[in-house]
Amino acid sequence: MNKIPVSIKLTHPNDPILQAKMRWFMDQPGCSFQTGEPDLLPILHLTRKGIFLDDGQNRLSFHPNLAIIRILQGLRGEQDRFLVATNVKPGQTLIDATLGMGADALVAAWKVGESGKVIAFEHSPLLAALMKEGLLSLKDKQLPRIMNSLKLNAWKELILASQRIEVIWGDHQKLLTELPESSVDVVYFDPMFRRTREKSSSIQPLHRYSDHRPLQQEAVQEAYRVACSRIVLKERKGSSEFVRLGFQVFNGGRYSQVDYGIINCCSTKEETF
Ligand SMILES: C[S@@+](CC[C@H](N)C(=O)[O-])C[C@H]1O[C@@H](n2cnc3c(N)ncnc32)[C@H](O)[C@@H]1O
Structure with a gap:
């Protein structure tokens, strides 16, 4: 990179x-x-x-905006498609193999709770450093003027969640090979979309500094070796990546532009990949 x-x-x-x-x-x-x-x-x-x-031209900084909205929705009992797709549970370990700006990692870290863990890989050294610093600093953050107790609660949960994420710089394909077999519950991939339509100024800096390569079959194979519950891929709706990489598309989110694909590990581990 x-x-x-x-x-x-x-x-x-x-x-x-x-x-x-x-x-x-x-x-x-x-x-x-x-x-x-x-x-x-x-x-x-x-x-x-x-x-x-x-x-x-653009500014890039860590901000848990999206994660706070999703945690707030979770506290209200609303469903999060990422959490449904990963089926991650309290106490489990999830690898976010494509950390990016960390929204999914934060939501996963909230869900796994204090006995769980999120390990996050990011191939861009700059993004990895920005995210690591942002997550570490959250615990010292002065909470914004809070409107209601639910929002205050969401911020407190987010701050606790941020401390459960271990950020590791590197290529997920290589990092996954260093982990023991069946040592985590879920491995999640959200690669940069191959046909991107996102030209907004907020996403531009991420594009400049991130790794755009398509997800490799070998990385999925390594994830399969390492995960004991499931592997999840987020991709654009209708993407041929799901078929190319052997993921079964998870239905739902009729109006969403993205879909989640799943490879269940427990049920298929005896079969050849
Ligand atoms: C679409 S973003 C992920 C967004 C993230 N899910 C979120 O909630 O903000 C994809 C990220 O994965 C990183 N990435 C792509 N390929 C990678 C690889 N082989 N190893 C580690 N990180 C990778 C990119 O640099 C980019 O930051």
């Missing part, structure tokens, strides 16, 4: 907290950060209010 060099800029260069954050980022595996004059590089801004990447 290409390493795009990024410059780091501190709004308050003498602030010891920002200096420590800069050292932390520079220590992250795979990243190639540079200090000093930016010289047309994308800039990672470390500010007292937060951290964001600015590539001159």
Whole structure:
């Protein structure tokens, strides 16, 4: 995966907290950060209010917006298609093999509860570092002005969930080979869509820094070896990826643009993949 060099800029260069954050980022595996004059590089801004990447056109930062809405819906008893598709349960371990901006990982970490765990792989070193820092920092977050107790509860649950996610930089195909057989419950893939229609400014920076390769059959085979419950793939509705990779499409979400495909592990493990 290409390493795009990024410059780091501190709004308050003498602030010891920002200096420590800069050292932390520079220590992250795979990243190639540079200090000093930016010289047309994308800039990672470390500010007292937060951290964001600015590539001159768009900004990218960690924000658990989507996850908080989904946890709120979950607390109201509404169904989440991702949770239904993964069938992940309290106490279980889920591997999110394509972390991205972490919404699905946070929702899974909420569902597995305090005795469960989410291991999240991300091949982009910059995204992995941004996500790791964002998740770690959530516990120190000043909660926004809360409108009602359900929303306050959702934020508290989200903060607890964020601490159950272990972010690992690397290619999921390789990382999965390092795990023992049947050592987790669910492996989840949400690769970048091969035919993307998402041109919005919020998704553009993710596109620039993420790994766009299609999911490999070998990665699915490794997931099958590692998972004991199921493997789940999220893809565009009607995508030929489900057939190519051997997933059975999970019905539901008639109006949604995405579908989930499932490979059940427990029932089929005796058969050849
Ligand atoms: C569509 S995004 C995932 C979005 C995520 N589910 C969420 O809720 O925000 C896909 C992410 O997977 C990462 N990715 C793609 N291939 C990968 C691989 N082989 N190993 C690890 N990460 C990968 C991309 O860099 C990208 O950040």
